[in-house]
Amino acid sequence: MSLLLTGATIIDGLGADPLPRGSVLVEGDRIADVGAADGPHDADLVDLSGLTLLPGLIDAHVHIGHSSEMRAMLNMEVSIAERAADIFRTLRETLDAGFTAVRDCGGIDHGVMRTVSRGLVPGPRIWASASPLVQCGGHGHLGSPFLPPDATFHFRVRGLTAVGRVSDGRDEVRKAARECFRQGASFLKMAVTGGVVSIADSLNDTQFTVEEIAAAVTEAHARHTYVTVHAHNVAGIHNAIEGGVECVEHGTGIDEETAAMMAASNVSLVPTLAIAQDLVENFDRQGLPPQIRDRVGDTMRGMSDGLLAAREAGVLVGSGSDLIGPFQNRRGLEIALKARLIGAMAAIVSATSMNARIMRVADKIGSIETGKFADLTAVDFDPLAEPELFDDPGRVVLVVKGGQIVKDTRK
Numbered sequence: 001m002s003l004l005l006t007g008a009t010i011i012d013g014l015g016a017d018p019l020p021r022g023s024v025l026v027e028g029d030r031i032a033d034v035g036a037a038d039g040p041h042d043a044d045l046v047d048l049s050g051l052t053l054l055p056g057l058i059d060a061h062v063h064i065g066h067s068s069e070m071r072a073m074l075n076m077e078v079s080i081a082e083r084a085a086d087i088f089r090t091l092r093e094t095l096d097a098g099f100t101a102v103r104d105c106g107g108i109d110h111g112v113m114r115t116v117s118r119g120l121v122p123g124p125r126i127w128a129s130a131s132p133l134v135q136c137g138g139h140g141h142l143g144s145p146f147l148p149p150d151a152t153f154h155f156r157v158r159g160l161t162a163v164g165r166v167s168d169g170r171d172e173v174r175k176a177a178r179e180c181f182r183q184g185a186s187f188l189k190m191a192v193t194g195g196v197v198s199i200a201d202s203l204n205d206t207q208f209t210v211e212e213i214a215a216a217v218t219e220a221h222a223r224h225t226y227v228t229v230h231a232h233n234v235a236g237i238h239n240a241i242e243g244g245v246e247c248v249e250h251g252t253g254i255d256e257e258t259a260a261m262m263a264a265s266n267v268s269l270v271p272t273l274a275i276a277q278d279l280v281e282n283f284d285r286q287g288l289p290p291q292i293r294d295r296v297g298d299t300m301r302g303m304s305d306g307l308l309a310a311r312e313a314g315v316l317v318g319s320g321s322d323l324i325g326p327f328q329n330r331r332g333l334e335i336a337l338k339a340r341l342i343g344a345m346a347a348i349v350s351a352t353s354m355n356a357r358i359m360r361v362a363d364k365i366g367s368i369e370t371g372k373f374a375d376l377t378a379v380d381f382d383p384l385a386e387p388e389l390f391d392d393p394g395r396v397v398l399v400v401k402g403g404q405i406v407k408d409t410r411k
Contacts (some may be wrong), residue, residue, distance in 0.1 A: 001403065002027050004039040007049035008378060013352030013367040015345055018384070024053065026374040029402040034368055046405075048378050051397065054348065055367050056100025056124075056375030058355035059331050060270045061249055061320025064090055064126075065107025065161040070197075070288050070325055074142060080157055086326055087112060087160070091123030093329045097393035098377035100401045101125040101365050103187075103320070103355075105228070105249060106132035106140070110184025111159035122406060125375075127359055130183035131165040132191060132230070133176050133216060138207040139195030139230060140164030164191075170215040173208075177219035188220045190245075192229045193236035196279070196295045197288060197324070203232045203252070203297065206239060213243030226360070228270070232299065234258045241265050247358060249320065252299050254306030259313035268358045269315050271307045272322035274334040276300040285327060304341055311342065318358045319351040332390030339387035348383060374403040378410075 003026040010022035012034075025033040025043070033039075067086035068078050078086075087108070094102060102124045109130050116123040134140035136149045141164055149166060156163045162183055167176035177188055192208050194201035201207070213227070220227045228247035229240045234255060237248055241261050247268045248254075254262070254269070262269065276299045283293050311317050321334045338347035356366025365373050378398035381389045389395050399407040 002032075002040045002043035003046055003374070003400070003403065003405075004036065004043045005046045005048055005053060005376070005400075007047055008051045008053035010034070010368060011052060011054045011348060011383060012369070013055035013349060015349050018052070022053070024368060024376065026400070026403045029374055031368065031370055031372050031374050033370060046398070048398065051378045051380055051410075052383055053368070053376060053378045054098075054383065055352045056365065056377050056399070056401065057098045057332070057335075057351050058101045058103075058319070058359070058366060059094070059099050059321050059334070059351070060103040060318045060355040060358060061105050061272050061322045062094070062102045062328075062331075063107040063322065063324050064094075064102070064104050064112065066324045067328060068326060080160065083157065084160055088121045088123075090328050091116060091121060093393070094331060095122055095124050095399060095401065096396065096407050097329060097331050098379070098396040098399055099124050099331050100375035100377065100399065101361075102127070103359050104128035105189045105230075105320075105322075106130075106164065107161060109159065109162045113184055124401070125365070127186045127361070128184065129187055129189035129228075130180040130185040131162040131176070132189040133167055133173060133180070134164035134191045135207045136166050136168050137200045138205075139191040139193065139198045139201055141166055142199070145200065170212055173212045173215040174219055177216050181219075181223055187225045188216050188227045189249075190216055190227060190229045190240075192240050193232045195230060195232060196299060197292055198295070199289075203295065203299075206233070206236045208239070210239050210243045213240055213245065217244035232302070237262070241267055250299070250303055250322075251306040251310065252302035254309050256309055256313070259306075259309040259315060262310060262315045263313040267315065268318060269307070269310045270318040270320040270358065271303045271338075272320045272334070273300060273303055273337040274330065275322035275324070276303065277333060277337060278323060278330065282327070285325070307338075307341060316354060316358055317350055318355040319347070329393055330391055332393065335390040336388045344384045344387040347387060374400055376400040
């Protein structure tokens with residue numbers, strides 16, 4: 001099947017000047033040509049006049065498996081059938097918002113990935129960490145403190161969701177990492193500091209020793225992949241860099257020294273501004289324990305400052321929303337918030353080609369170039385003039401994934 005998309009202003013995701021009235025030829029699931037005046041005689045013509053065409057957007061920090069109300073899920077107040085339905089709804093909403101690829105940083109296993117890849121439910125391409133690696137009592141250890149620490153989490157559902165895997169000491173970390181790969185992980189995620197959505201730690205805590213972190217890195221390298229870490233303070237980031245990780249999530253409080261260390265070690269950063277904003281504005285609808293409200297603090301400022309310090313040092317900076325719960329339809333808010341800090345074009349690049357580089361899939365997705373997967377998003381506004389409109393998924397009027405039109409609301 002061939003598609004010829006014509007008439008749009010093209011933003012390629014690499015930072016080049018927009019191409020007015022451009023065309024993209026799609027053959028099968030790949031981009032065959034950019035700027036083509038015509039295509040095969042049997043190509044389906046798609047008129048995008050007045051629209052802007054971008055690469056399919058990428059959210060590099062999602063939690064698709066946490067698509068139900070968190071407290072209800074932890075208390076077993078929602079059935080497995082409802083949790084599955086919530087996950088499938090979130091996948092559909094993510095695709096409809098123009099995000100054709102995601103990196104799941106804890107919450108699903110290969111059962112969900114297979115369901116999407118087989119076309120049984122609509123959704124983006126998924127790269128996932130399966131269960132995040134967490135220490136006993138650390139961020140991600142969501143079990144009740146009145147249960148033994150090694151008790152199987154009652155809200156884990158094999159084939160559907162993956163929750164924090166408690167591992168203390170190098171041997172346990174090694175075994176947990178291998179189990180993550182058995183669950184379908186394409187990279188590993190560790191929590192090396194306390195977190196906002198936590199029960200028994202603080203944001204200033206460090207978690208896992210350098211030796212434990214290095215054990216996970218060794219297992220990741222054996223699988224030709226990498227470790228990324230949840231981190232909200234620089235002490236934890238320093239430990240992670242020494243342990244050999246290659247990416248940091250959130251990055252609250254990154255200073256000039258830490259940014260220089262990251263750049264020297266080729267460690268990337270994925271800030272997550274959207275969740276900080278959402279927790280401040282809409283905490284009550286998250287279904288989180290009330291004591292977590294006070295933990296949000298000024299993480300928005302800390303992540304914003306860290307983002308700017310990292311960019312100044314030459315660190316690759318990507319884009320992730322980190323949204324949780326049943327209201328995950330504002331992934332574009334992350335681009336809108338970044339645009340205020342670094343400009344619209346840089347924010348778009350962070351959510352396309354930069355994310356693809358961080359995820360090690362830049363040969364497949366992230367830009368409008370010949371040979372890449374035909375993952376494309378068309379919007380009915382000027383993204384450089386009004387980047388705040390990325391926060392409105394209704395302004396995404398056409399989505400193409402692998403050469404197939406999966407959303408079309410053009411008038």
